[in-house]
Amino acid sequence: MKNSIYFSVIIGFTFLIIRFIGLFLELSYNDLFLYIGLGVLLLITLPIVLLDRYRYHKQKEMIIRSFQHKKINRKGKETKETEPHDYPSFRKQKSGLTWGGGNIHGSSAKRRSKRGFLRH
Numbered sequence: 030m031k032n033s034i035y036f037s038v039i040i041g042f043t044f045l046i047i048r049f050i051g052l053f054l055e056l057s058y059n060d061l062f063l064y065i066g067l068g069v070l071l072l073i074t075l076p077i078v079l080l081d082r083y084r085y086h087k088q089k090e091m092i093i094r095s096f097q098h099k100k101i102n103r104k105g106k107e108t109k110e111t112e113p114h115d116y117p118s119f120r121k122q123k124s125g126l127t128w129g130g131g132n133i134h135g136s137s138a139k140r141r142s143k144r145g146f147l148r149h
Contacts, residue, residue: 030081037077041070 044066051059 030077030084034074034077034081037069037074041066041074044069 044062047056048059048062048066050056051062056062
């Protein structure tokens with residue numbers, strides 16, 4: 030899907046660039062290049078991009094829905110809650126602990142060890 034998006038964007042912009050160059054060289058089919066370029070971008074690229082975003086959001090909702098669990102309240106009502114350790118993350122993960130002295134990884138990080146790292 031991504032390849033078709035890239036390909037259609039390249040084709041559309043190529044026709045628009047040819048039209049822009051044709052303004053200076055006075056090519057005979059300038060209007061045709063403009064219409065083809067805009068047509069490719071608006072009629073092919075835009076629907077493919079929207080479809081790709083729709084499919085991505087549906088897939089993301091399905092993954093989140095699969096990690097949700099039902100729990101029963103004290104009042105006897107069912108509520109949906111997610112467990113934080115099973116919840117998928119869609120952001121960039123950071124590794125290690127960051128303190129003022131720099132990045133300290135979990136293997137060498139201990140409580141109150143910031144002073145020791147500053148001394149060395």
